[in-house]
Amino acid sequence: MRVPKTYLALTVGPIYGTIQSAKKVRELFGASYFFSWFMRHLLIELRQSGNIDIAVPYIGKSGELLGTSHNIGFFHDRFVAVSSLSVDEARNQLKKAQEKALQTCAEKLRTNGVDTEALKAYLVMHPLVIEKEELAKIDKNPLIAIDKLLDAKELHYPFAPTPSKTFVYTCTPEEKDKFGAEEITDLSPVNLFGYKIHTIKREIGLKIESFRSTHDLAYESGYFVVVTADGDKMGAKIRELMGEGGNVENIRSLSKNLYRFFFENTNIRALTNDAYGGELIFAGGDDILALLPVRHGSKTFLDYLDELSKRFKAVVGDEVSLSFGVNIVYYKYPMKNAISEAFTLLKEAKDWGKRPNIAKIQLVKHSGQKYDTLHALSEPAFATLDTLVKGTLAHKDRTRQKQPCEHTDESPCFALPHAVHHTLDLYKGAIVKTLEDGRSLEPFFEKIFDDARTDAQKRGLRYLQNHIEALRPVTKEDFYRLFGDLNIVKFLRGDRDDLPA
Numbered sequence: 001m002r003v004p005k006t007y008l009a010l011t012v013g014p015i016y017g018t019i020q021s022a023k024k025v026r027e028l029f030g031a032s033y034f035f036s037w038f039m040r041h042l043l044i045e046l047r048q049s050g051n052i053d054i055a056v057p058y059i060g061k062s063g064e065l066l067g068t069s070h071n072i073g074f075f076h077d078r079f080v081a082v083s084s085l086s087v088d089e090a091r092n093q094l095k096k097a098q099e100k101a102l103q104t105c106a107e108k109l110r111t112n113g114v115d116t117e118a119l120k121a122y123l124v125m126h127p128l129v130i131e132k133e134e135l136a137k138i139d140k141n142p143l144i145a146i147d148k149l150l151d152a153k154e155l156h157y158p159f160a161p162t163p164s165k166t167f168v169y170t171c172t173p174e175e176k177d178k179f180g181a182e183e184i185t186d187l188s189p190v191n192l193f194g195y196k197i198h199t200i201k202r203e204i205g206l207k208i209e210s211f212r213s214t215h216d217l218a219y220e221s222g223y224f225v226v227v228t229a230d231g232d233k234m235g236a237k238i239r240e241l242m243g244e245g246g247n248v249e250n251i252r253s254l255s256k257n258l259y260r261f262f263f264e265n266t267n268i269r270a271l272t273n274d275a276y277g278g279e280l281i282f283a284g285g286d287d288i289l290a291l292l293p294v295r296h297g298s299k300t301f302l303d304y305l306d307e308l309s310k311r312f313k314a315v316v317g318d319e320v321s322l323s324f325g326v327n328i329v330y331y332k333y334p335m336k337n338a339i340s341e342a343f344t345l346l347k348e349a350k351d352w353g354k355r356p357n358i359a360k361i362q363l364v365k366h367s368g369q370k371y372d373t374l375h376a377l378s379e380p381a382f383a384t385l386d387t388l389v390k391g392t393l394a395h396k397d398r399t400r401q402k403q404p405c406e407h408t409d410e411s412p413c414f415a416l417p418h419a420v421h422h423t424l425d426l427y428k429g430a431i432v433k434t435l436e437d438g439r440s441l442e443p444f445f446e447k448i449f450d451d452a453r454t455d456a457q458k459r460g461l462r463y464l465q466n467h468i469e470a471l472r473p474v475t476k477e478d479f480y481r482l483f484g485d486l487n488i489v490k491f492l493r494g495d496r497d498d499l500p501a
């Protein structure tokens, strides 16, 4: 195309406000999928104007991804495009495309009350059409300048108030049976999108028959896991890729790599839903929202974080990484809190010492009491924590089923002595000193844990020792993290007695 002189961008919402009013997994998926579906229609309309070249998200070489079913709402709530049109012409085109996309989506939702005007009143769109030269005054890099402008416009704030608007809706007989609803009913947007997910999915050939409920996800422990993820150092990556001039081809190659991260080899929905027994809610841009069981087969939620993290580095680049907010909650815990806390944890993970590739993990007990911990995924203590979780869960299973212990290094099986937390708390100073002197904790552990009687417990002590040597606690915060780890492990394996926080 000719030299771009105008940039176009837009965000659509209120995505967080909408998903936060979801009570069921289907509604959560439907709500986030709706925004992606709307964005898809908007991009289709924009491309038809012929003079607009979409840079973010990646839509394939000639827009073919706009017509592909991915089983994920992967079109982000934000697009960026370039054009050789003047600002006024481009603004007109964008306005037309918005109107048409609204019309198409309202028609497809085909419900009483959900006309174009109702949908228009509900969606919050922030369009931006600006000359290249104007952007350069804000940042040398046009993409970063656009992000700044759009962030300012929408006050990119995840906890927007829950939308109160409802649509008057007439159920089909099928929906009446399926959802046990009245024929004419007031539906909140999230209910509507949850109902309509089946209509939307038919249009694009989405093959989703049903969703696992939080009860299904929590089958083993009564608890399920909310995972949120977001890319680290993406701004630096954009600067590095584009240089100062702002080469659109380079932005597109970043979008393409993010696309490959989600879909190449194992599609990320298949990974989440099949390999980890979870429900992928959203995967777009560099964000992920997924619900998982604590463990599925031999894999835990920690393995999921590790797998996503490695995959992100391998596909998008070694200098970028993912950080995670992880909330482990009782299956009856309000979905709104489960989700919003996970986003808060993600923010805290990203703020923690300004380090990349961090997971902040919280467990909210049925009683409301909370434990949390923080780990850098690249550090050995993340792997030793995973082993502690796996070994104790495997041992719990075998004990329950009255099977003998079967332990190998690859598939560990062990127990932790009961009073481990209290003993460690008592000997904090000696642990720090031993590690500072470069000595092994082993002889010391044998002395202080004289309540370890069974072979499984003695083996567990070795793994605990490995974890503490990997973590190398010194500060109060280090010990807080260690005790957070142990509380989470003990709780997941089924010790319901309260430990000091």
Ligand SMILES: [Zn+2]
Pocket (backbone or CB within 6 Å): 394, 395, 398, 404, 405, 406, 407, 413, 414, 415, 456
């Ligand atoms: Zn065992």
